[in-house]
Amino acid sequence: MSGASWDDLAPRLASGAAMVAVGLGAVWLGGLWFHALIGLICGLMVWELVRMLDTGRTRSAQLLALVAGAAVVIAIELPASFALPLLLLPSMVGLSRMEQGGATYAVFTALILLAGYGMMALRDDFGLLWMLWLVLVVVVTDIAGYFAGRLIGGPKLWPRVSPKKTWSGATAGWLGAALVGLAFAGATDAGIGLMGISVAVSMASQIGDIGESAIKRRAGVKDSSALIPGHGGLLDRFDGMLGAALFIVIAGQIVGFPPGLQ
Known part of the structure; x- marks a missing residue:
């Protein structure tokens, strides 16, 4: 195997170790630290999703990422009956911002936020x-x-x-x-x-x-x-x-x- 095949090994190991350290630290601390990490991750995943589905929509990707991250962090602090519409709000907002892939965006974004909410609830409720x-x-x-x-x-x-x-x-x-x-x-x-x-x-x-x-x-x-x-x-x-x-x-x-x- 050539040396070039291993060119990305160092950054891969370094970034992997950083992800593990940050993730375990936030899971261990729980509470607002874990909520903040989940909000950041959900927002960035929505950003990635928009960029894949509707190429060139940079400002829309940023806006929808911000809305999604904020929605999931706020939702976990509310009673479930009020959290549910908030978790679906970013999907509805995105439908007016997407020129392509709107339906896929709406469904997948709802799944991302419900999953993020589920992880926070699991950590909060069961430890x-x-x-x-x-x-x-x-x-x-x-x-x-x-x-x-x-x-x-x-x-x-x-x-x-x-x-x-x-x-x-x-x-x-x-x-x-x-x-x-x-x-x-x-x-x-x-x-x-x-x-x-x-x-x-x-x-x-x-x-x-x-x-x-x-x-x-x-x-x-x-x-x-x-x-x-x-x-x-x-x-x-x-x-x-x-x-x-x-x-x-x-x-x-x-x-x-x-x-x-x-």
Whole structure:
């Protein structure tokens, strides 16, 4: 392998370490620190989304990013009944600013903000432990899928949109998530049903990943942006977490969360 192939290794490692440090610090501190980080991330993801869908709309991207970031930070401080319309407001505002991709923007922005709200609510309501559970499920899904996909290979999951993802990688991700669920079920009073929820969260994170890949394929871009040296954009790094967090918002209304502790 030539030396040039490793040219981006240093910035990739440095930016990755910085992301981990900032993320873990904010998760640990919780409260306003975590809310501020989620608001910033949601705003920047909306900025990336607008730039991918409607090229050249720089001022609109900036405005909608500001509206989205502010909306999610304010929403978590309000009763849920008032938070919900605020979380959908950036989608409505964007419809009047977008010349292309308005419908995709509106739907995906709503998902981004609901996921951000879900992560803040999970940290606020259930504490550090369950936020770490969510992160571990997503990370293990990604790592297990990466290695199984390359070592085992086999049929592709959706080759037209994401040619590198395989059924073997997806299945390995589910198994890894189930083990995380089993470990947390044993370490807490949560029931064994946490294994099933963990697998479903794993599937949701994979759907989030593939959904973002579909948007990039439609936009004809490799990365959502170049915000993170060696990693692409925030949507590239947090697409799986978006799907997982959004699923928790929905599933929590159906099965109660955490299972066995309600």
